Amino acid sequence: MNDPTELLGAYALDACEPEELPEIDAALAQDPELRRNADQLRAAAARLGTDAATEPPAGLRARVLGAARQRRARELVLELYATLTDTLLDVIDALPAAMLSATTANGLSVRDLVVHCGAQESLLAQLHGNPTIPELTVTDIDARTRELIAHFAAESLDDVVAFLRRTIDVNRNWAANPLNRDTLVPWLGAELSRHDALVIRAFESWIHADDLRRARGLPTVAPSPAHLALMSDLSGRTTGFGLVMTGRSRPGHTARLVLTGEGGGEWLVAMGGGEPNAVPDVTVTAHVVDWCRRVGERIAPDALPCRIDGDHALAADLIQAASAFATL
């Protein structure tokens, strides 16, 4: 081994051979004086860089801050998923036994809606490789719900809720593992990022918590602006794909979606794939909460309170396609 003192200059200049670094790092960790010398030489080396200072391109600042925002959003999505699934579990825990056979907005009974939530959560767990009910492998959500309803037919609601809670925990643990940060999850024929998969799950948890509230005659509750922002962002980014999926593709046309209220925003949607045009053919303006309920199919297309400027036929397609990814 070289004398670490001899190599200190090269070390401070990043000019050591890679195989020498572990031994130098070990020597620095054991010898505070050597480390102090290395820090001084590093400071002198960094000082060299100031003579090269150059004004960066104008767009770099926005790019850096935009990337920072996105990475922050990546972690906010864990909070979103945790908050909205906790809320769903709280709403389920508060259900009176007498309500279990009442019909909810998606046509299922209250009890079967809870099973449906278990079907959705367990599908995500299955798709990221941690199945919570290995014998259930079907990925069509309607069929999966039917099979799970049959599976739990003889069980109590408490058993169903315990399964749902355990599955949500599995999904949370998967999501919180940094190694899974860039994992892709197959979903409805596409591949979703971890971020988008969690937003979808949180979105549906919110919709179903409101279904249960409605069934009890309670008022619905909107998510926080920060959480709405993640949901509206997902919708803004994917509605173009929704148009294609629902056969409403309009090549060459662009819609501008303006969602008002905290958590809203603006998106240019290429209605036939590709890049959007700078000048839209139509602008649809709606409140962010109404739009998100439309995305969750709890507001019918023709009942969405909105303003349309431009081509009404294109607006109708956009509003129809908003719910392309809704399941039950």
Place this chain on the structure above:
Amino acid sequence: MTEARIAPDNPSHWERPLRARLMEADESALAEIYDKYASFVFGLALRVIGDRTAAEDVSQDVFMSIWESPSSFDPDRGSLRTWLGTLTHRRAVDYVRREEARRRRAQRAANSRDDSAASVDDEATSSVVANRVRGVLDILPDDQRIAIQIAYFGGKTYREVARVLGIPEGTAKSRLRLGLRRLAEALEPEGLAQWA
């Protein structure tokens, strides 16, 4: 040889609270750091890499590092400028070495003669030396200045410095160490402590 003009920095007191704000994911703290150090980070990356697009990528990577891991910056060990400079240089050098390795592989695949790769390196090194930044390095004797310039701005290891200059490896190591030590001592009265 001209006397280096050194503009002392005045960091320290704002860096600790700034780090605390970064740990709370305060975006305005990152914006402050960017506004203060972007030309330093980008300029250093550009000087080492010589390509604006790659220098932009490295700069973004550096600012994302402080954003995602603010705790890796320890104000007790040195200034934020030193931390950013060290990280920028390391990332830029990594980029240069990756590119050189890729180029050598491509040349081998094209059955080029081995020494053609060396000639590309030597060309790059000549460019580094010729494109000398007049500044703090001017306080050093030529042999130390050139060695440091090739290593720092050319992204070369001390062995490559020795090969380029035709000197023994031990001599290359000494020139880098003695030159940098001399630089540190010369800068000390003018505020290197604020950099350390």
